[in-house]
Amino acid sequence: MADQFTDSREYQIKLLAYMLGSHDFCAAAADTLRDEHFSDRALQWFFETLRDAPIKLSPATLQHELVKSVQNKVIKQDEIDKYIG
Numbered sequence: 001m002a003d004q005f006t007d008s009r010e011y012q013i014k015l016l017a018y019m020l021g022s023h024d025f026c027a028a029a030a031d032t033l034r035d036e037h038f039s040d041r042a043l044q045w046f047f048e049t050l051r052d053a054p055i056k057l058s059p060a061t062l063q064h065e066l067v068k069s070v071q072n073k074v075i076k077q078d079e080i081d082k083y084i085g
Helices: 010-020 023-032 043-050 059-071 077-084
Strands: none
Touching: 010 023, 010 043, 023 043, 043 059, 043 077, 059 077
16 A cells, blocks of 8 residues: 555545545646545545546535445445445
């Protein structure tokens, strides 16, 4: 696993929030970061989802993507708390 750019999960969550809020920042982060830079699978999923989205996601559409991932068994039902906690 690659070295994380920070040990702070809070910092990583803030980066993801900026990615969600700014299309330009999302594009720059997608070009710079890799999923391995995030400390756990839940944060990696959010990064991959934001990075790979064909359109800019909103909080509502990101939540919809989470529901689809559970339905498609990408995320196990009993792991949801890790993604929304």
